[in-house]
Amino acid sequence: MDVTIKILRYNPEVSEDATWESYQVTAEPTDRVLDALHKVKWDLDGSLTFRRSCAHGVCGSDAMRINGKNRLACKTLIKDVNPSKPITVEPIKGLPVLKDLVVDMEPFFDAYRSVMPFLVTTGNEPTRERLQSQADRDRFDDTTKCILCAACTTSCPVYWTDGQYFGPQAIVGAHRFIFDSRDEGTDQRLEILNDKEGVWRCRTTFNCTEACPRGIEVTKAIQEVKRALIFRR
């Protein structure tokens, strides 16, 4: 089938303004949006710029706004985005656009790095593994799935208007350790999230949960962190 892809193009080497460009490509209904973008790049306009790597939804490179919603281009099939009309593709919102669909990911990773997203333990290490029941392991399973694609954070209206807010992903990253029975860094981590730019900024709009390509219940994780803050000690 013939599909029209309408892409928000931006290249400051050429112009300070972003402009919409439309491209016609042939695609199967079961092709990925990423395949269509590759067709544009490989056959029509080599200057079209976007990130991608694994092409099946596990590396987190190609989050973009497709028909107004944050998705991974490699996990979105043409048939699911109403191909009878032009499919719009634009960069994720809230991070500085560098070129076309490529945004500056540093502020996003800075927020992640700031919540101590690593196991904190004290005392001597055991010779074998630390024991953990499967139930305790399951407690934080949902948030281990995160691939740092930024689809959640850049779908959050609070994040769009307040550049200081950690954003949903950082809270997911913290949640993964706060609810890990092996971890001993919870107090420090909760203190960081208790900051005025921390969890209390969340307005529970559920955009993040809808946007997550890994099906993580992001809003629920944020609520659990809020509860942990309220009920600590």
Added chain:
Amino acid sequence: MVQTHKYDVVIVGAGGAGMRAALESGQRTRTAVLTKLYPTRSHTGAAQGGMCAALANVEEDNWEWHTFDTVKGGDYLVDQDAAEVMAKEAIDAVLDLEKMGLPFNRTEEGRIDQRRFGGHTRNHGEAAVRRSCFAADRTGHMILQTLYQQCIKHGVEFYNEFYVLDLLTKETVGGVKVTGVVAYELATGEIHVFNAKSVIFATGGFGKVFRTTSNAHTLTGDGMGIVWRKGLPLEDMEFFQFHPTGLAGLGVLLSEAARGEGGILRNSENERFMERYAPTIKDLAPRDMVARAMANEVREGRGAGPDKAYVYLDLTHLPKEQIDAKLPDITEFARTYLGVEPYTEMIPVFPTAHYAMGGVPTNIKGEALADNHTVIPGLYAAGEVACVSVHGANRLGTNSLLDINVFGRRAGLYAAEYAMGIEYDELPEDPEAQVVAMIEQMRDAGGSERVAAIRQELQATMDINAQVYRDEGSLKQALSDIEGLKARYVNVSVQDKGKRFNTDLLEAIELGFLLDLAEVLVVSALARNESRGGHYREDYPHRDDVNFMRHTMAYRQEDGSIRLDYKPVVETRYKPMERKY
């Protein structure tokens, strides 16, 4: 503008091997990690099924059995000293990851749970053994995330989206020695020179020479290509693994864990055909055997689907709860990309190009070799880019996640140790000259050839002529196609002439590496007149230990032609036997 940096250790690549190395060298000496992606985008994250280690948490096991399985699985082309190191250190490698926080699945006692995997057996082949430590079907994802988290904790310095394009070397009396690398910063188009005492290549594989592949778009063999162009050898490049269960038509990986959990392969007649090919361990035979069996079913007309082009992976007899708990991601891939519901429908699968057993030859310290013996001072390689060789002619499932942890750690340790004992070497004058010339030439060229067209034709000929089944005729065809494509590549041009995030230019450079490596693969395959592991020659269907129990060593000559040499296999405790399962 060229910027110059100085680090004791520079690591190229931030997948599992690169980050595991960084955790060692970064705590000992000044270390930088350069990656053309972001660390968490690396393809380690796509690995699924697990990482084997003889923990014996759920049944009797020991590292010697693991060593034997690795040697036998590799069709005896494995260097046995290296396999022994890997199997022994596997146990601590898994425990180290757990201590770093990796969320393994657990047994009822709260220990790390283990499951069956292809080719891993109890007591030298008696029956399948539960050896693979796992986190659902996301083990690679968890390893990549955990290592990145540890890198954050330890303040490892990353240069993200820096594409390394040259290795700087210096001629000394004892031979060539490493002085650094040259990198292209994607965001700005600027060139950076890194003066280093040690360089570790951890750049992964080159699966993109094939069309049907589980590999990421970015797996273009850059590290191997750079080494190759320096006239340094590549080992065993003819051995490429085709993973049996790629999603039909797409190549997206469906873990062997699906069969470890009880999944069964069936042909169009609903027959469990692996019973004919490997009566003892059936669907859990090593990957090369299963992939060939599948291709053979299709060739003999027992393929399924409208074109009889694939077989089925059947999970329908497994309880839903087991599928959800142990195989959540791969079943989602089947739903997303093929619209198949694995609870009730069988999944169409066909072999997909998956893993390079060959690569930059190294010893068990991760030191790269200039020939059969000579260490290149300061150069290390680990992970898929390297050939230690622990995988021989066919890698066992889970042994790649193990390889990156064991040999990533070793490379990091030894690279740091070496760097701490020497002074910086002076860089040559204009160290960046070659890279600048290559980039400018590529960006400004006005030729008529398109990158995508050449790449597509390369991948097509490799899929047809150098895949699961090969013979002299098909390989000669592939070689002549590659030569034609290389001639056309000279006239390639890019449309994007800018400096900022020029991925058009990036793809053009990557294609150059792919063409070089495809040629090495095919030339090495043409000379190996036998069938062993992942390399199957229909005109020579048997293993020939008299003539070919040896590693291939390929060298690029001054005039661009390829010279082949050979290296003996290290044999310690196991005599080659026929490989039956």
